[in-house]
Amino acid sequence: MITVDNQQLSGLLEQMTLEEKIAQMLQLVASYFVGSEDDGQITGPMESLGITEETVNQAGSILGLGGAAKVIQVQQDHLKNDRLGIPMIFMADIVHGYKTIFPIPLAIGCSWDQELAEQSAAIAAKESAVSGLHVTFAPMVDLVRDPRWGRVMESTGEDPYLNSLFARAFVRGFQGEDLTNDVSRVAACVKHFAAYGAGEGGREYNTVDLSERQLREYYLPAYKAALDEGCELVMTSFNTVHGSPATGNRTLMRDLLRAELGFDGVLISDWGAVIELIAHGVAEDESAAAYLAVQAGVDIEMMTSCYVKHLPELVRSGKVEESLIDEAVLRILNLKNKLGLFDNPLRGADPEAERAIVFCDEHRSVSRELASQSCVLLKNTGVLPLQAEQRIALIGPFAQSKDILGSWSWMGAEEDIMTLDTAIQAKAKITSSNVLVAEGSGIDSITETQWKEALDVARQADVIVLAVGESSHMSGEGGSRADIRLPEAQLQLMDHLRTLDKPIVTVVFNGRPLDLQGIHDQADAVLEAWFPGSEGATAITDILYGEVNPSGRLSMSFPHAVGQVPVYYNHFNTGRPQKESEPDNRYSSKYLDIPNEPLFPFGYGLSYTEFKYGEIALSAEGITTDRPLQVTTTITNTGDTAGVEVVQLYIRDITGEVVRPMKELKAFSKVLLQPGESKEVSFTVTEEQLRYHHSDLSYTSDTGEFAVFVGANSRDVSERRFRLLK
Numbered sequence: 001m002i003t004v005d006n007q008q009l010s011g012l013l014e015q016m017t018l019e020e021k022i023a024q025m026l027q028l029v030a031s032y033f034v035g036s037e038d039d040g041q042i043t044g045p046m047e048s049l050g051i052t053e054e055t056v057n058q059a060g061s062i063l064g065l066g067g068a069a070k071v072i073q074v075q076q077d078h079l080k081n082d083r084l085g086i087p088m089i090f091m092a093d094i095v096h097g098y099k100t101i102f103p104i105p106l107a108i109g110c111s112w113d114q115e116l117a118e119q120s121a122a123i124a125a126k127e128s129a130v131s132g133l134h135v136t137f138a139p140m141v142d143l144v145r146d147p148r149w150g151r152v153m154e155s156t157g158e159d160p161y162l163n164s165l166f167a168r169a170f171v172r173g174f175q176g177e178d179l180t181n182d183v184s185r186v187a188a189c190v191k192h193f194a195a196y197g198a199g200e201g202g203r204e205y206n207t208v209d210l211s212e213r214q215l216r217e218y219y220l221p222a223y224k225a226a227l228d229e230g231c232e233l234v235m236t237s238f239n240t241v242h243g244s245p246a247t248g249n250r251t252l253m254r255d256l257l258r259a260e261l262g263f264d265g266v267l268i269s270d271w272g273a274v275i276e277l278i279a280h281g282v283a284e285d286e287s288a289a290a291y292l293a294v295q296a297g298v299d300i301e302m303m304t305s306c307y308v309k310h311l312p313e314l315v316r317s318g319k320v321e322e323s324l325i326d327e328a329v330l331r332i333l334n335l336k337n338k339l340g341l342f343d344n345p346l347r348g349a350d351p352e353a354e355r356a357i358v359f360c361d362e363h364r365s366v367s368r369e370l371a372s373q374s375c376v377l378l379k380n381t382g383v384l385p386l387q388a389e390q391r392i393a394l395i396g397p398f399a400q401s402k403d404i405l406g407s408w409s410w411m412g413a414e415e416d417i418m419t420l421d422t423a424i425q426a427k428a429k430i431t432s433s434n435v436l437v438a439e440g441s442g443i444d445s446i447t448e449t450q451w452k453e454a455l456d457v458a459r460q461a462d463v464i465v466l467a468v469g470e471s472s473h474m475s476g477e478g479g480s481r482a483d484i485r486l487p488e489a490q491l492q493l494m495d496h497l498r499t500l501d502k503p504i505v506t507v508v509f510n511g512r513p514l515d516l517q518g519i520h521d522q523a524d525a526v527l528e529a530w531f532p533g534s535e536g537a538t539a540i541t542d543i544l545y546g547e548v549n550p551s552g553r554l555s556m557s558f559p560h561a562v563g564q565v566p567v568y569y570n571h572f573n574t575g576r577p578q579k580e581s582e583p584d585n586r587y588s589s590k591y592l593d594i595p596n597e598p599l600f601p602f603g604y605g606l607s608y609t610e611f612k613y614g615e616i617a618l619s620a621e622g623i624t625t626d627r628p629l630q631v632t633t634t635i636t637n638t639g640d641t642a643g644v645e646v647v648q649l650y651i652r653d654i655t656g657e658v659v660r661p662m663k664e665l666k667a668f669s670k671v672l673l674q675p676g677e678s679k680e681v682s683f684t685v686t687e688e689q690l691r692y693h694h695s696d697l698s699y700t701s702d703t704g705e706f707a708v709f710v711g712a713n714s715r716d717v718s719e720r721r722f723r724l725l726k
């Protein structure tokens, strides 16, 4: 692919009228181009945007059009109408797959497998690119601690280190090594900058107000990791940061994102986030909103028209320097150039290749592998794995449901999905009479006929597999819930089934950590399946029948109750920590009605085998900047099944200049062990990993005492001490 040089781009810019430049800063949804009744469903039809047909014809980019033939048609039509023949960029939300849908990112976070995550992004890019797309609005790397928020499903979880590793993996997968010449890749857009996951009360689009230290210590690392990996775009977040909405926040965007983090790529607003500066109460009208956003360095306005309607006047009146427009448009033209669009405006769009590549068996098998790595076994009294000869009663609203792709699975087709009953019947390799199916209840409704039919079916079985969960609309954007239990109807179904003296295996489909009271305490086994994607039913069945030994580990804590939220592992000690020796001390940091610890902690997950940890050996009692610490232990598979253990290493800074978390994940290793096999696992802890933001925001380490923990999760660990010396 040939790119033009910067001088040519500057020359192109000089030929553009002010209106043409500003049109480059407009992004509209596909329906403005391919004609459909749902023009701009959130921000109203075109007339409410007050834009002309000419402006649409000059728009710089398009959101949400997929399909090689359609993209080719729209791009070619556009080029006929655009005076200077500047191609459009085609962008869309390919968050966990294009047509081959992978588990939701929160599930991928539980795989702790960056290689598979990178592979999933590379496949998503390949299917997207051949279908005409150039940019994906992913990875979403917002750190999350509040499962009431619907978009926790889109994040990889509560830990900055793990999120950073996944952010890098996704960017590598989407963009590859040579975005210009490798037309099977797409540009990535890390989002949402910044700290969208910290909304008060877990309520969607709510106020975020956190300290600069919290921002830098927990929320910023994953965005920085994506940028360090070369992510081409950043998307603004809807929320405020330090009292100023991100999309109009000059300090956040120009000083932190561009100057400090060195980002010089395209900054795109989230949908409608520019005009929403009015609702936030920082802009009195659309002109003021346009002024704030362009001063903050927002290059593209998504789906509203403050820029096209007001920037020309703002520039002509001298309120906005035209140089601000030029720098924004040059960044957009640079991105188009890096994508090779001036040389080939159709880039990778290829209808014939699309038919062969999209949703091909090879891609689906990767989705199945990743789904089986992402499920987390939360409880098992021994009822799992199932035996093929067992008579199974598959019951619940997800027994035959195709709603297992989760939110942000745009092109994923439900008709391509195998349901759990079909997968179990295929796996059981026995006549279907041994797998009896009854819905038992809906997602949030239950009738006497339903539960009685379920009991009739269950009475005939050896084991009940109860498939429950949230519908995909109960999470994702706009999907905040104040009560994070399963819907009452499903809890009632469990109560009815519990009246039978039959083992119950519960499979949970959900987009967030749930309050599993009424499920985990009643079931003999609980398999957390999340929304497992296109091949989820097969992957779950592989686990239920022991073809795959589950190795998923939670990347986000499960609370005892929603009243415990936010609950996360890297919390502070407080001045009155609850002591094991004095659990009832009233005057300690605790609840009267539930424990402090989560129901299931960060890093937790069971296996069909057991692993034994040896003592922790340290290479020294003290380390320095030049002499890191070697931490070694031996892991043994003491069971009779091969299995993968995720050996986790945490540290604690015993005394800091500010309070320091009880644990911080610093390393982990996925170890495959055959029955009886032992392996030595070694980690290196460096002084750099002990650094943190001090009260003056300096990022340094302190000499003094540290604890190092090694174990199976953030709770079940062994501890040793060491010192950081001068």
Ligand code: GLC
Residues within 6 Å of the ligand: 063, 093, 137, 191, 270, 271, 477
């Ligand atoms: C949505 C989301 C954002 C998405 C964009 C385009 O409102 O917040 O994540 O990329 O609009 O669909």
